[in-house]
Amino acid sequence: MNSLTAQKLAVLYGGTSAEREVSLNSGKAIANGLEQAGFNVQLIDTQDYCLSDLASLDIDRVFIALHGRGGEDGCVQGALQYMNIPYTGSDVLGSALSMDKIRSKQVFQAMNLPTAPFAIVSKLEYQRQDAAKILQQLGDVVMVKPANEGSSIGMSKADNADALHAALIEAFNYDQQILVEAWIQGPEYTIAILGQTPMPTIHMETPHDFYDYDAKYKSTSTQYHCPCHLSADDETELQAIALKAFNATGAKGWGRVDVMRDEQGQWQLLEVNTVPGMTETSLVPKAAKVHGLNFSELVTKIVEISMQGNA
Template sequence: MNTPVDLNIDATALGKVAVLFGGTSAERPVSLMSGNGVLAALQSIGVDAHAFDPAERPLQALKDEGFARAFIALHGRGGEDGTIQGALEWLGIPYTGSGVTASGVAMDKTMTKRVWAAEGLTTPQYLALSRAELTRERIRQIPDELGLPVIVKPPHEGSSIGITKAAGYSDMQGAVELALGFDDELLFEQCIEGPELTCAVLGEGEGAVALPVIEIRAEAGNYDFANKYETDTTQYLFGSLPAALEADIGRLVLHAYRLLGCRGWGRADLMLRKADMKPFLLEMNTSPGMTSHSLVPKAAQALGIDYPHLCLWLLSQARLDRA
């Protein structure tokens, strides 16, 4: 099967590799799963790969111990938001995925939506409100402005952490309190009713390619943390959309990816409005999950790229912003 990337890579030429995983974010448990998977995969095909948890070791050790490049399998704050990318730039160690600016913007769901909306890309209507603005009276007004249900989320978290689909006015206060446990500014989104989709991207700039779109069908339509990582009941469907619509979604996602300046890889999450089959962008993940349940490996497998060679290709793309 023809693949969209060149998999003819000499694993031994990549040098000593640090797989960065763990970290201190709320997504640490997911990162541990991702990182252990990546580490085992790279080692299985001859890469000199080693585990490195930034929560337990100083980053200077990467330089002191002669690591040639880093595979970032960190998720959330400190690992996906430009912070670790900036440190690796300073140390001069090439790393996988997007650079400092693209990582920082994409990790902020509100800022991402502002960039997309400014360029005319479709994303649900939203409000961004600070902790100080979230009085009881202001919270009561939000459903009147966005309609019900309302999606309430902390904009700097991933893996569905802190997110609530508030079905009525009575759900709003609890949803806000939950999300404020993770963030000081909250994002309120119009709920788009219809299938949930995801589309991964490999590469950079005009050379970037969209992988097959996946439709996600979770129990009761709730693709939460448990249905992402802890159960096997969620269905992941390929080819469920008309070919022309899937092609349109791929082009939309590539445009969204390039606008943010992403590179290496990423994964966009979308909703498809059932009423008119119009896709709406939700967010861009610049350090997607690499667990046994994760979506990028599933999409790559559909094109004949197995998990170890996906990891190897991503590692081969490691570089610095300044390169």
């Protein structure tokens, strides 16, 4: 046993967010991968768990496998920081900013990074007639996204005022603020980041209108291409943009950046994910495999990076 695997790790998974089922699968896979690497691992479902009990477990480090609210938005990171327990991935600011689709889009704009035009709709201020005005501003087709949900939960496409109104009412069930984004017609790509290294790009293809929850987790028709068949120059440019976006939101350690290419051939940043799905067949492990890392080596590397201050 080396000094790295001598660490006692707790994998936090499950939780109470809308992405609980995905997190349960990620946590089990991560724990299995860490155990294969020789770590002493304890799996902890945070759904009915008091985090302060971690202090009595003599844990050296936490591997955060919680997706969505409470785990990916800075909350658990703040609690662990307060208790002086090291953890993997982004810190409080990077987690919170990346999780908030509206604030991260504003950061992209401020940093002159490419991202589609958008409008912000507040539940408290929204009126029925606003739907038509938003369509006039952004074009005939838009994408509706709750600001703080992941896995495409609460998202929908709208191509007229009635559909946009219905989509907003549905999205308000998930969030007080909604991002309405101009529709991007074109292929979708994702770039996993490990430390400061962008992994090989993955191109996702789905017959669905967009890469929604079903396309991600249930469909057998979704295709993943890695290598993604971009030219070497295009892939280098895309990886550079993804890394800039990752750093712009303060993300650290590891994560994933989602991007689309519009009909004019321009890259358009969608979002930064600081705790993306981590089953054996998830996107980050797919990219890592092409990069030369198996699943066990990948999760070990994530732990190692966290010991280096998430450099």
